[in-house]
Amino acid sequence: MLLFLWLLLNGYNNVWSQTMTVDEARKVYAESMKNKETCEIAYKRFSQVNDADKPLLVGYKGAVMVAMSKHLKTAKEKIAYFNEGKKLIEQSITEDNKNVELKFIRFTIQSNCPPALKYNKEMSTDKKYIIDNLNDVKNVTIRLKIKDYLLQSTNISQEEKQKLHDL
Numbered sequence: 001m002l003l004f005l006w007l008l009l010n011g012y013n014n015v016w017s018q019t020m021t022v023d024e025a026r027k028v029y030a031e032s033m034k035n036k037e038t039c040e041i042a043y044k045r046f047s048q049v050n051d052a053d054k055p056l057l058v059g060y061k062g063a064v065m066v067a068m069s070k071h072l073k074t075a076k077e078k079i080a081y082f083n084e085g086k087k088l089i090e091q092s093i094t095e096d097n098k099n100v101e102l103k104f105i106r107f108t109i110q111s112n113c114p115p116a117l118k119y120n121k122e123m124s125t126d127k128k129y130i131i132d133n134l135n136d137v138k139n140v141t142i143r144l145k146i147k148d149y150l151l152q153s154t155n156i157s158q159e160e161k162q163k164l165h166d167l
Helices: 002-017 022-034 036-046 055-071 075-095 100-112 123-136 140-152 158-166
Strands: none
Touching (some): 022 055, 055 075, 055 100
């Protein structure tokens, strides 16, 4: 019985100590904006991700930190998490500035960010880049999710939506 309990707890600790994968990050990102518990779990998992990891993973870590800021109580905490998340997103884009998915992450954050935070300067350029390069996204599931999001976005013109339909 003690051996079973030890194995169970050890296995549980190993799950929490493993670094988040890109596929896992993709799954939890959207949910973390809506669900505080999912966001907290993702944030803990992302604590194992460091700045030297793949830019895409660092970008998702930044996005989850921004999401975490939404669920915090004090303005000081909210701003600290938001700024750290923003820094990670910008860093990841600097390292891989042709990555459509990273620019999409930033676009989603900037689209939903309160204007007072003044984090919206790249929306137009990101939107254009994403639309112009969407077919370069090799992962079909991600490409379709990006396209679906953009088609529902209020930050996309009818002309841009038509261009997306034609892709």
